[in-house]
Amino acid sequence: MVNYQLKEDQIVTKIVELNARVVGLQFPDGLRVHATKLARKIEKETGATTIISGDACYGACDLSDRTMEGCVDILIHFGHTTLPLDYRVPVLFVEAYYTMEVMNSVKEALKILKDYKTIGLVTTTQHLNLLDDVAQLLEKNGKKVQMGPGKGTLRGQVLGCNFSSARELSVDAFLYLGSGNFHPLGLKLSTSKPVIIADPYMNEARTIDEFADRILRARFAKITRAMDAKKWGILVSSKEGQNRLEMARILKEKIEDHGHEAYLILLENIRPELLMAFRDIDVFLVTACPRIAIDDAQIYEKPLITPHEMEIVLGLRDWEDYQIDEIIYE
Template identity: 25%
Template structure:
């Protein structure tokens, strides 16, 4: 395959990219894999006339076939949503509202974040699972039949978990199998208006406590917490497993990969990941200018947590700027060198962004609060769902009322002294980022992006209004930068 950075312009333009995606599903298997009859019943029962079908990139190959099958029994309009604005695990309500639809059918992997605007139905990809091999791996890892174990799983294996439970429950009385459910009245598939998916193995005993997190319900015995259980995860390594491990980092995790049929213990990686996250918190404490990245427009309460972040950052004497730029990548964030650190507001699975390739670290709202809120300390608790940080949430910590800025500590990165609280920009004598005193003197806040721009040797193209003479327009060059048409071929 040709190198993407080849010196030949013709090669770059004509080169092909091999995409190893999912093979197209046969017509006879579309009903089984995409639950077309159930989807049609959902649409017709609620009288929807415009429906958006949201597919992740790996399932787009089947999108037309699924839409055609639904259209045969539906007189309304169907829209296919691809290339989602943010993560494909989230419901793209903004793109759906642009089409004026009445509901969304979301296919494939999902973070199960609550939907707030449109009725929603989830259709998971029914990936194959060797039930016997999964149960056998569980028994090898948990030879004590009295062990307290929670079974978590990727949503795409939901269809087969009840078979795994049927094989293990007779021998493991303390086994707890999680159940998929989604908060809010708009989700008709799990919780909401329809019956919950499966019974999850939950009894009606009153001596059980219910935990709801990340679209899962877990019923624990009275007097026990999640930390008292071992966790067995069914699914591939990825964002979902990483999210569980970071949140319940005191638990021992084991996983079964249905593709490679491998079983392993995952506990060692958590400590390394937590140390990396703590380093990012120290970078956040040293930062003077913070960029708040909007990584979702659909998860409930995302605006509320942005407002809270702005207040927390301001109280810590830092400047904040809000950025909405869709899917993140290195070149996008590299356009803002004045930002010392970014904080990403996204769903729990997309919040733990690996920022090794980025020029500046990207932290979560919880990590930014640890850095800026003196009342919140770094402990064994780790919060990836930003809704829990809001007032009324299970992990909410009110900000400190102490406004003194004379307490200092030592940065673990630079080794220099830093102010714990800094100066509130609202109380600064400048009153704004830049104050024009006269035509030659400008006083700026040293913690603002404007001060960073003023200190740069090159600040972009100057308009120079009235200083540039008017000239007649001339024909410019044609072609691409590497080989304009009027340039010679010789070196």
């Protein structure tokens, strides 16, 4: 099992300090395996009752403050950092840093970074505590390191929908510390700079180029299919952190101005079986989490496209100006 710093003692101290009697606990899927052990500790050491959110949780955009409102005195949310949203209950965010060795993958990355002098360093929440150590290692190897504060993110932090900490940096290349390909893909599309991944989970380093080429080819195919669409479904999330209703209404007008039909569809979670009922819709435009259209593309029968991709379909943007969709909280 992967180990995370769950800051259990600090949580217990906070609950006692606040004299909270009912404590909500919310974890992303990968951390929920720790839920009952932590709930037991809290109940034993504070006398409070815990309620564990059993729903899927994909980010800080997806807080269970609404479902827990009126039930809990405090919600403890693990694995993400706060967003500038109005939460309905007091929330304690616990970043849950991953405790695995990461430096081997960074040393491997240095080999790929050999021709670049100035490096932008970014990661996801799980590894934020390691950024200074990684920066030191890079500097010892002759690199200049930059880390930017983001809009709604911490220094060096990226979300799957927010690369603002990287975009303003003037660097030769980016080093992304973490797993998976979606964040480095977004980083590349958002900054147009070379992106190298130091992946401690795979204990390797790689570039994002091949993956980015594959995804862009797939996106081009979706956009081409969408060009035949006459009837559009615009998906709007009811999750506060993903809700872009105003933008969806503007997009609806643009689509209608081009002679097509467009309908706003409000959903809590977007799933293939829910969209299958809309048999007469030709294409779905996603204004919810930007990852859905790209990461989950294969599981949907009809094309799902992003707002920037919609502009390409309607001839309002050139393919050469392709951009990743982002939700920036000012």
